[in-house]
Amino acid sequence: MNNELMMTVLSWFVFSLGLLWVLLFIIYKIIPMPATLSQQISCAVWFLKDCKTVVDTDTQATGPAPPDASVLPSRQSVDIQPAKYEVYVQFAGVLARDSVRAMMRKLGEQGWNVQGAEGGGQRTSDATGTSEVRYAAGDKAAAEALAAAVQESHLSSRAVNAIQNSSVEKSKLEVWISR
Numbered sequence: 352m353n354n355e356l357m358m359t360v361l362s363w364f365v366f367s368l369g370l371l372w373v374l375l376f377i378i379y380k381i382i383p384m385p386a387t388l389s390q391q392i393s394c395a396v397w398f399l400k401d402c403k404t405v406v407d408t409d410t411q412a413t414g415p416a417p418p419d420a421s422v423l424p425s426r427q428s429v430d431i432q433p434a435k436y437e438v439y440v441q442f443a444g445v446l447a448r449d450s451v452r453a454m455m456r457k458l459g460e461q462g463w464n465v466q467g468a469e470g471g472g473q474r475t476s477d478a479t480g481t482s483e484v485r486y487a488a489g490d491k492a493a494a495e496a497l498a499a500a501v502q503e504s505h506l507s508s509r510a511v512n513a514i515q516n517s518s519v520e521k522s523k524l525e526v527w528i529s530r
Contacts, residue, residue: 372396391476431493433462437523438497440465440472443479444529446506448472451528454504461500472526481527482509485516490524497524506530 452471486494
């Protein structure tokens with residue numbers, strides 16, 4: 352290959368990337384779309400920034416006001432020892448990380464062993480359309496109690512259900528929620 356051909360190919364490649372970025376930017380700013388798709392495109396548009404920061408900033412700017420997570424009541428069954436369960440939170444959609452963090456802190460105050468509360472959970476598109484607490488066999492009562500506590504945070508308009516999942520380890524509960 353000669354240098355002229357390589358420069359031509361490279362020029363067209365750079366031009367194509369620039370054109371693609373401009374199109375994504377226009378789509379992101381002008382066309383209304385579901386929150387998850389908007390978040391994915393925002394990560395491509397702002398490719399020099401950390402995607403977690405971009406999505407959180409975008410959610411705070413466009414999402415609804417965070418609910419007051421301090422209204423979570425402390426209703427625990429006497430049979431359940433929340434401290435023995437590790438609780439992990441995954442979320443998606445227009446939920447603001449601060450809202451999720453507030454819910455996680457409140458759950459911690461109720462005795463749940465919430466992991467990563469200061470980080471505000473894990474934003475993942477896998478949580479899109481979910482509203483559930485996943486648990487291993489034998490942890491149903493704890494999962495239902497946690498689901499009730501999460502439901503009362505009003506982060507999701509859908510009912511939060513306890514769902515048995517074989518990929519969840521014993522004494523670990525996973526909150527999957529989106530709006």
